[in-house]
Amino acid sequence: MTAAEIRQSFLDFFREKQHTIVPSASLLPQSPGLLFTNAGMNPFVPYFLGVEKAPYDPPRAVDTQKCIRAGGKHNDLEDVGYDTYHHTFFEMLGNWSFGNYFKKEAIQWAWELVVERWGLPAHRLHASVYAPKAGDPGEFDQESWDIWAELFLSKGCDPNVQIVNGNVKDNFWMMGETGPCGPCSELHVNLTPAGDPMEGRLLVNNDSDLCIEIWNLVFIQYNAEADGSFRELPAKHIDTGMGFERACSIIQGTKGFTDFSQKPSNYATDVFMPIFRKIEELSGKAYVNVYPALGADRSVFDEEMKTAIAFRVIADHLRTLSFSIADGIMPGNNGRNYVLRRILRRAVRYGRQLGFSGEKPFFGALVETLVAEMGDAFPELKNRQDTVRATLEQEEASFNQTLDRGLKRFEDALPDVKDNTLSGDDAFELYDTYGFPVDLTELLCAERGLKIDTARFEALMEEQRERARAAQKSTVVRALDISTDAVTSFTGFDADEAEATVLEVHPQEDALFVITDATPFYAEMGGQAGDTGTLVFGDQEIAITGVQQVGKARAHIVDNSTSVKPGDKVTLKLDAVRRRPIEAHHTATHLLHWALHEVVSKDAAQQGSSVDENRLRFDFNSGAVTPEQIETMEEKVNAAIKANDAVSWKEVQHASIKGRPDIMQFFGDKYGEFVRVVQIGGGRGDLTGYSMELCGGTHVRNTGEIGLFKIKSEGAIASGVRRIEAVCGENAWAYLNEAVEKWDSDLKAAREKLKAANEKLASIGEAPVSVNDFPHIMGAMLVERADIAELNATFNHGARTLEETKEAAVEAEKRFKKLQAGAAAKQADAALAELIAAGGAIVATFEADASLLQELLNGMKKQGFTGAGFVIVDDGDKLHLGAYCGDAAQAAGHKAGDILRDLAAIAGGKGGGKADQARGAAPDRSKLAEIEAAAKAKLA
The missing domain is CATH 3.30.930.10 (Bira Bifunctional Protein; Domain 2)
Incomplete structure (x- = not known):
């Protein structure tokens, strides 16, 4: 079975x-x-x-x-x-x-x-x-x-x-x-x-x-x-x-x-074998099913054993990482996320045993094979294939940047090893500077019969943790190095301008901080971006590039050449064009939080948020969120926007709303005596809305001002924590139009690939692969669409068409290669029969798919050939090389693995295997004739 x-x-x-x-x-x-x-x-x-x-x-x-x-x-x-x-x-x-x-x-x-x-x-x-x-x-x-x-x-x-x-x-x-x-x-x-x-x-x-x-x-x-x-x-x-x-x-x-x-x-x-075959194809090395004895000294393993272990570790770790990422658990720096990063870095290091390097990444290229084998049983793997591959490629590339330097640092430390023990200081440096998990360093040591001074390593780790704790306790984020007893009244909930009196002016090295008695400018806090705008003083309009909270006052940051002084009357005008989309994104964040509870889980708690004029970001604790849940949340938020529900706020005593589960409260006792509740729906300020949160930020007056709401992405960012990024209004339409243009471009490219593959099939008299077509969408047409369900249906239809076209192109190419390989295999059998009948060693070249190589090696064995043979399959991209030594050839001292390694090196390739069969590959196709000549001389 x-x-x-x-x-x-x-x-x-x-x-x-x-x-x-x-x-x-x-x-x-x-x-x-x-x-x-x-x-x-x-x-x-x-x-x-x-x-x-x-x-x-x-x-x-x-x-x-x-x-x-x-x-x-x-x-x-x-x-x-x-x-x-x-x-x-x-x-x-x-x-x-x-x-x-x-x-x-x-x-x-x-x-x-x-x-x-x-x-x-x-x-x-x-x-x-x-x-x-x-x-x-x-x-x-x-x-x-x-x-x-x-x-x-x-x-x-x-x-x-x-x-x-x-x-x-x-x-x-x-x-x-x-x-x-x-x-x-x-x-x-x-x-x-x-x-x-x-x-x-x-x-x-x-x-x-x-x-x-x-x-x-x-x-x-x-x-x-x-x-x-x-x-x-x-x-x-x-x-x-x-x-x-x-x-x-x-x-x-x-x-x-x-x-x-x-x-x-x-x-x-x-x-596992399909993954091994793919690794063989990528590396040019052959997998041999050999295992070390229980408790064997890893420092004395031969190359065949090291290669076999590397194949197995890589295949195992590929499965662990791919399935984790498909379930939304991403490599990271803490908890389970760091476990995944450790596993990935182990796999990348084992890849070095197979000849992979920073210039020759490999891990992401294995995902397609895994999905082909297991995607039907676990559809989440197939659905998240692109994310899995992109994540693995990014992590591999990141680690490759330091792996070579770290390996060199490890080698440099070996002369100083005493009592077969690598110092804890060196192990810590490899961890802290080069990103080597300590178990990876232990692996490197085991391969050389060494161990690590783990007590010293753990002591250094604890010192680092203590420094981090101390820094967290002692560091106070201050707006600027000033103190003041001034109080600024914030008028920005209802107004974009304010007449104000300058209370204090604080010159700094490259700016002037102006504190006024009133301001409409919001200082960045609670995840909402701070305002920018202008300070009008007499006939001068001075740019305010930011505003920061200092105690109970707000300091406006202007050019240090500004001549205002305490007592001056000024007009403060915030940039309303920038503020409106910030407000829209902020109110949309509240709606998203409400929809998340309605669709995903009442227990999904906010873990952080950020809103500015370009987008909103919302972090929350939860398991993976399905595409269907994403669409449902979008539809709920957009339905609330379409309903043009009232957005209002009310100052209340915190004690009066403590314990109310319908009002979101995130920091418990850290709130002051009075708090501001922002509600959506219900009567204005009567605390009967369907969304109610304690919030000090600014918002739209009615949900209709938000415009279209569209989720751009959703994924894991830490252990049990996920992130949604979304856009509103004109930003949403711009995003959709860009997405359509990209989809349109990708679809055209996929159609070209399908066309080319079908032309290959037609060239050998085979029927083409067809796919249901979907007409192009012009970006401008999207602006006329206002219903999110219709938009999502259109995009999903387009996405399916794109995916089906890509799959059809792959299917057509695979069908062509299979037919081509089958035909070539028959020709190879006939050719081998003639070559064997001619007597002597076999040296032959075939133009075909790489899969033909094993057919040729198997064919020599099947036809009872006892001599030596060397076959080359040129697939138009690289040379796939195979060596065969029957009983007579081996008795004469020939070994297929040795032959393969020597000849592959001529064209910059690698390979290996056993005495009877060996496989490899070489990138330099211009050396084909040279390899043929060398093979004939070696096997003569």
């Missing part, structure tokens, strides 16, 4: 057992104690605790859950690539009962699927049951032992051999330090060639890759409390987790449980 068939087989089996198939939850966990969703049970915790009722009838579910274990209690990061089965990202197949069935059904159905339906020989299956020691929670799980015993006896197996007792570490499952938990029964598969049950029994839970845990049946009956106690849950539940990658490994690696002569590996399955 393929991986996709195995996944579907699991889901279909439990659907037959009346389970509802549910989609995977986000990798952003609901539990605040988790970095990532790390187990299948995470999304169902409220059902286990009894605080929510499971919405399934009957209350059973089945799913495949995306999981990451790369931080916190469950962390497999350091093991990735070094064995056959550890990953940071994996799928957990699971079936669930929420107070419905319990141990008997869970165990019997597990047996039915694995033994009866999939065909695993019963004597190769070991079940473990919970056997606590004194002081451990719960008691010996006799019930599970008896159920398993009956099943094993039915197949003629000895239960005393097949069933193993497990301790609290192995057979009592906990999600974290607190939360639902209980005893569990694990299924282990004996992968030894002989399959001796006594041998397999000794390997259970002993870190052997010849006896792998494949499925864990957890019997949820307790809740682990913060004080260390275990509380009985109101109902008993079933939580099972089968490692999808492990299931694929065992089924595919044993040819459906029929051949145990080779040790299975998760990586030698169609879950």
Whole structure:
């Protein structure tokens, strides 16, 4: 079975057992104690605790859950690539009962699927049951032992051999330090060639890759409390987790449980091999499925082993990062975001092992392959493909800027190493200056048989944290280095001008700060940009470039040549043309906050905002927001704008509105005695609006003044924090017109690619690939459109057309290449037959797609060629090179890997492989004749 068939087989089996198939939850966990969703049970915790009722009838579910274990209690990061089965990202197949069935059904159905339906020989299956020691929670799980015993006896197996007792570490499952938990029964598969049950029994839970845990049946009956106690849950539940990658490994690696002569590996399955093939294509290096011995010294690995580990680490980390970004978790500097950045930087560094560099980035180019393999099962990956690739490319480019310098700094530090220990100061410098996560430095050290002075490193880290804390406490952001007891009355809520008296003038190095008794100018605070405008003094109009709060006064910043003095009468005029869009964006932010609560979650709390004349930015805590939710919020905000609802404000005593959930209050007791409530809707100032927030900023008088509202972007910016950027009024129309022009340009380019690909198909007599067309939109036409739903429908239609056209072009190109490769393969078989019949070594060149190379190498083996051969496939972009050495050639001292490396170097290429086959690529096509001549001389 393929991986996709195995996944579907699991889901279909439990659907037959009346389970509802549910989609995977986000990798952003609901539990605040988790970095990532790390187990299948995470999304169902409220059902286990009894605080929510499971919405399934009957209350059973089945799913495949995306999981990451790369931080916190469950962390497999350091093991990735070094064995056959550890990953940071994996799928957990699971079936669930929420107070419905319990141990008997869970165990019997597990047996039915694995033994009866999939065909695993019963004597190769070991079940473990919970056997606590004194002081451990719960008691010996006799019930599970008896159920398993009956099943094993039915197949003629000895239960005393097949069933193993497990301790609290192995057979009592906990999600974290607190939360639902209980005893569990694990299924282990004996992968030894002989399959001796006594041998397999000794390997259970002993870190052997010849006896792998494949499925864990957890019997949820307790809740682990913060004080260390275990509380009985109101109902008993079933939580099972089968490692999808492990299931694929065992089924595919044993040819459906029929051949145990080779040790299975998760990586030698169609879950990973397509990614490996893409890495081979990009790097010119070949993947070999070899693994180091357990606990082997990493400093003595040969190039083949290092290359194999690099392939596996990169493929694993690609999956972790791509799925995280698709769920809105972005690489960053804190918490789970920093875990992702560490993982990405590890992958980039391992890329150096494969020849990738700052001049040859690679990571983003792997996304398309991953999406092709997993996008159907996880549509969010396909929907966010462009964002995933762009993020990976940006992060890789950023780290590449310092990676080479950091590696050089690491090498420079090696002569000073004492007692095989890199100093903590050097490790800290690599972290602080070059962005090396400490685990990356540990990796570099392990490859050289070194360790790090971690105590010194942690001491330096703590010093840095303390400096940051001290700076945060001692730094006071002041408008200017003056003090004043003056008070300025703000009139800008209702007026754009004010007659004022100058109270104080404070000359500074490059400006003059003028404090007046009144002003319409808003000083930047609360996220709203400050005003600009003019100060009129006599017949002078003096530009005010900014205004800042100083105590209870406001200081206007003007040129230091201005001659005003205390007592002068001036007129202050703010730039109303600039202020109006600021107000529109500010009021739109309130409407957005209201719509967010209506559409996404009442718990989505504001984490910051910024409004100016060009756009608004709103940060909030939440999980990923769907495109459909974005559109719904836009429609709600624009409906409020169209309704022209009143915007009003009222000064009230803070005590009178404390505790009112309908009035947004963000800073609690930090408010003064009186506060200003801005409301939208309701009667003016009567605190009955549908949107009400404490706010000291300026706003429009009616929502109709905002004009069109359009969200430009939405995404994660930090752990659990997301950001929306939007535009209003003329800024919105300008954005839409620019978007249309770009869409129009992109569509034209996509049509040209489709046309070119179809012309290739026509050249070999094949039908073209067609796509539903959508007429061009002229930017000017958008100005006449006022309904956001119609606008979004138009844009979505256009976006679909663009995407379909791109996909059609790709499909046409792939079809052409496949047909071309197929035809070339037939020609190659015939050509190889002639070349083999002619006798001697084979040196031949073909003009075809790169996929032909492996066909040629396989063809020589298939046709029983025992000599040496060197084949070149010129795809018009680069030379793809393959070396082959049959038994006779090897006996004569030829090795395909050596031949490939020597010849590829002629054209600036690389490659490698084993003695019988090797592959590589070279960029300099002008060296084709030279390579051919050298190959003939070498193989003569």
